[in-house]
Amino acid sequence: MIRHLIKLNWNRKRTNFLMIAEIFFSFLVLFGVCTAVANFYNNYKKPIGFDYKNVWLMNAYAHETPDAEKRQRLEQMVQRIKALPEVEHVALGSDNGPYTRNTWTTTLSKGNIEIAANLVYAQHDAFKDVLKLNMVDGRWFEEGDASSNQNPVIITQDAKQKLFGDEPAVGKKIQIGKSDAEPEGTDQLVIGVVEAYKPGGELDSEAASYFVRTSLADTSEAAHAGVFIRVKDDTNPSFEEQLLKESASVAPGWTLNIRPLEDLRRVYLKEVLLPFIALFIICGFLILNVALGLFGVLWQSINKRYSEIGLRRALGASESSIYRQFLGEVLVLASFGLILGCFFAVQFPLLGVLDLPAQVYTLGIVIAVLLIYSLVILCALYPSRQAAAIHPATALHEE
């Protein structure tokens, strides 16, 4: 049956060429969209690692304040903020906080394995409580870690998996900043592993990060002026102004900006999703367009084969076998286009065109194939039924 259908279609390949081309291009468009959706979903599934609710990020720009004075004032500012009743936790850290689209990429290595990882400085131990980081192994920083000559670091589960595989990482050494000038890099001691930390946001894939503890007292390290604040639930937004006033009172002349992570997240989601939604709608219209066209052409071509159907019916073919024949023909036609399309789509994971995991592409291809088949079946249902309903007597009479 199938061989027969293939032969039928093959014999009409010139007439069917345009339909195959149409299905081929529709598949490519759907493949693109489905891969993007699969990629977003794949990223979204992975834990983000922190809690953005009730976290405010204050950036302090010290301008021309001398370094020693800057450190002193930052410490005073943190103490002042900590004393406020609305504040749960406060910590200083590097200003590449979540959703700021500011990442510091460095190279982490262990032996021959090298990975790119985002570096985050925590200047107070409360950093973990502000962002509600989730430890899965080892411990978070403690007093004395900043000055330890062991260079303690905390890495994300993701980085651990890439560097150590399934072995435990706590207590082992890794290297930072391997380069031609420094073939050894500097040794770091892993003291803990956090579940995840995706500074780009939930739809971002880049997850490998690591944390380093510095201290305001240690002048050999830069003083980081990102103030991470966790406020209590239901804090009035007008508290922002008070917070700003309190902070400014210890640091006159500085520029201070407060941005709740929830606001930053909203902007981030808008910027990531808006172009995507626009693309999604456009592709939707393209496909709808194709579906309508396919429907029209199928209808037309079945009308053209009126006498053939009449003959088959007269020779004893049942209604349902005519019905099946036309559906089958359309499915075979679609398969021609899909085989061609899959051949091109498979090149993406094989050649590694974009840096996406293979399963994302597989999912994209599978969904696109299913969508095309269901679309084609939907378009063929009505014309096939029409064909099946042809009365043999009328058809033969007209002939």
Added chain:
Amino acid sequence: MLKNYLKIAWKVLLRRKFFTFISLFGISITLMVLMITASFADYLLGAHAPETESDRLLYVSRLKMSGEGFVMNTSPGFYFLDKYVTPLKTPEDITIFSREYPFNVYVNNRKIDLDLRYTDSNFWNVLDFNFVEGVPFTKANVESIGRVVVINEAIRDNYFGKGTKALGKSIVIDRIAYEVVGVVENIPASRVNTYADVWVPYTNIKEDYREPKFGGSFEAILMAHSPGEVDKVKEEFYAAVNKAVIPAKDAANYDKLEVHADSMLEYFVRGVGEIDGPVNLYQFAAWVFFGTLFFMLLPTINLVNINISRIMERASEIGIRKSFGASSNTLVVQFLVENLILTLIGGLIGLVLAQGVLMLINNSGIIPYTNFSINPTVFAYSFLLCVFFGILSGVYPAYKMSKLPAVAALKGGVR
């Protein structure tokens, strides 16, 4: 003759309404998307306030320095612009201003986020802002570190209340009270170089902007006397920049300087394509052309498919015309005209749809301060696109039909 074609075309359209609907749907949606894209592009890169004379403007907005193992990509610093760009002779006018700085401003327990630019007084001469109230600040204001500010309507409505006059009132930004001297119409964020909510004299900036280093947070716009003189300005700019001596602070890490004076389009292409050297606009045009073509491919194939079905339906008509002596060319022209009419009707519907969608986007406030519209330029391009689309999708079916042997066509064979 043409009148007959039109008559026939109209009758054919009405005969199979479902097919006509499919064709029109495809054409109008495709053209709608293209028109919306065109109006976005025009909005982003066309000559609109404040950059109404964008064909005379050159932007110096990015600066790249590289050395052994170090690369810095940043805005130029004030020191660099003041030393190498301000002395240029060929431009009619030059303005130096900062990138936008975000600030939180509070009023009545409400927070307002605003973007602020530090500018010189030339800013208001080079650029064409529409003042609703007051005037720009002056050179004297800049030199005396005047605490004066020009704000946009949105901030006026938000900070002082809707519809109130703001002139002479003061607004507190970063704990400094500025007196409002002017209110301008909102500038959309798509004007990446000039957009802001408030503008103050650059002398108010808290950084040490005169520090001798090349990187920083400023940019410059050069205005040529006429569009024809833009190349001369560029020449003088590059000659000056090539002589630039990297100051001691930067020379430790960097030995190579790269900075460009680009037109708006060149700046955009440089940003999108991450191009270092001169921008090749022809290459960009080719990209746009092939991108459009690729997008139109699917609807075109679809339309060709439907057109073939429709034309084959009229086999007997073709057979009769052929046997009465119509040449292939005559038939091709006839069907092309029919298809063009169909496309133009579709284009018209697409235009109406595009206008509707743009109004929807404007009203939704997704992109702040926007006012997308279809202007004559966009309309003209859309019309050209319609014709192109019509010919593209009509040629193959018409050709195939005209090649039909008269005998076979006459026999009909097809219902």
